[in-house]
Amino acid sequence: MIGQLIFGVLFIGAMALAIYNARNIFRNIQLGQDERRTDQPAKRWKAMLLVAFGQKKMFKRPFPALLHLFVYLGFCIINIEMLEIIIDGLFGTHRVFSRLGGFYAFLIGAFEWLALSVLIGCVLFLTRRNISRLKRFFGIEMTPWPRTDANLILIAEIALMAAFLTMNAADYKLQLLGAPNYARAGAFPVSGWLLPLLPDTIPTLVGIERFCWWFHIIGVLIFLNYLPYSKHLHILLAFPNTYFSNLNPKGRFSNMGxxxxxxxxxxDPSYTPEAAATPLHFGAKDIQDLTWKNLLEAYTCTECGRCTAVCPANMTGKLLSPRKIMMDTRDRMVEVGNNIRKSKNNEQKDDGKSLLDDYITREEIWACTTCNACVEACPVNINPLEIIMELRRYMVMEESQAPASLNTMFGNVENNGAPWKYAQADRANWVKGS
Known part of the structure; x- marks a missing residue:
């Protein structure tokens, strides 16, 4: 009973904390402006199934995509066993689903092969990050914390899978020795390899099995509550983010209401727009001026660097990094959300900062060529270009600040009806003599 009580307290506490963190994330996303993204549901379901579930865009790089698929499927499917662990923990049973017989043996065997694939995938990912040191895993935005975060998650997944296989191995050996409460159940094609490494005494084996059982469940509960502070939140948010994707052709910019x-x-002088339709700003200066979808994308960003790796501005040494745009947006959103929760009446107060200038510099914004390469490369349909364009709109339409070359073009459009510096009457002269 003591073990059940301890488990119940830990489980309820972890779930309560997870709900609290989820509410904070939802409230932060709600700081953004409203935007309708519920049209064409059939296309949205298709996008989510192909991009989030099927990881279609990941396979532009087949080798890491295959590893990621193993880790993704393995970690998600193995956690189905969490249902059994939770029931066992709350009611003091042991392998409560073993009554499923042959199907249970199939499930445990499949889980073990998937656990092995997760182990191999995570080890290779650690090698790529820390030994091969791929260029896209580094950059000015990849400070020690983002790199540490990625390594912590990989190490945690390795530890959880190792505990799962060791737990099964100890359980299997206890079954073979005829230990009380360890009836024959399950199939152990991978953990069976570990039997020669385990002791033959029943009390020691029970201690190993129980330790690994507690380590696994506590590790998963810690992992669940670590996600809101990690880039690995995309494990959950990739699905709504791809569902609410921008279905318009790339390159089509939205009209400003x-x-x-x-x-x-x-x-029409008689036209009177609704007061609610008039925004405080043209474009965006801070996260409150962006849409909720932009903020959802900031939380969904996995910091993989594929967007920055294909950015032509970044390739030529300019300051722009689309990954940094998303990371800065997320950091500013979290800061504003924390300030609101710390205030007496949950009010938004001016803290003297903004996304533009304090987080994202103007040099970064104007380096963008609007080529959409970052949008095409993102494996979960994140659109850094939308944020860049809204910040540009603010600078041009609110502050009347733009590079000299653009100001020249604006003047030509205003005076000549075209970006070029000649009269409208002369615009067709280039065809003469052809």
Whole structure:
């Protein structure tokens, strides 16, 4: 009973903390402006199934995609066994689903092969990050914490899978020795290899099996509550993020409702836009000016660096890194959310900071060529370009600040109806003599 009580307290406490963290994340995302992303549900389900479940975009690089698929499937499917562990922990049973007979043996055997694939995948990923040192895992935004975070998760997954296989091996040996409460159940094609390494005394084996059982369940509960502070939150958020993807063709920019209202008012003096339709800003200066989808994408970013690796501006040595754009947006969102929760009445107060300038510099924003390479490369359909364009819109339309070359182009469009510096009457002269 003592073990059951301890387990119950740990489980309830961990779930309560997970719910608290989830609520904070949801509230932070709600800081963004409203945006409709519920049209064309059939296309959205298809995008989620192909990109999030099927990991379609990952397979542009087959080798890491295959490793990621092993880790992803293995870790998710093995955690189905958590249901049995939770029931055993709460009610004091042992392998409660063993009554399923042959199907249970199939499940445990499949879990073991998947656990082995997770182990191999995580070891290879650690090697790629820390020994091969691939370029895209480094950059000015990849400070010690993001690199440590990635390594911690990989090491934790290795430890959890090792505990799972050791637990099964000890359980299997106890079954073979005829220990009380360890009836023959399950199949152990991988953990069976560990039997020669284990002792033959029943009390010691029970201690190993129980230790690994507690280590596994506590490790999973810690992992669950670590996710909100880690880039690995994409394990959960990749699914809603891909469902709410932008279904428009890449390169099609959205019209600003505020500008549309201004144009309609100019064309029709009787037009009166709704007060709610008028925003505080043109474009975005801080995270409150972005949409909830932009903020969801910031939380979903896995910091894999595929966007930055294909960015032509970054390749030529410019300051822009699309990955940094998403990381900075997330950091600013968390900061604002924490400030609100610390205030007396949960009010947003000006802390003297903003996403633009304090987190993302203007040099980064104007380095973007709007080529959409980052959008195409992202394995979970994140769109850094939307944030970049909203920050640009703010600088141009609110502050009237833009590079000299763009100001020249704006002037030509205003005066000549084209970006080039010649009169409209001369715009077709290039065809003469052809």
């Amino acid at each position: 505020s500008v549309t209202n201004e144009v309609k008012a100019m064309l």
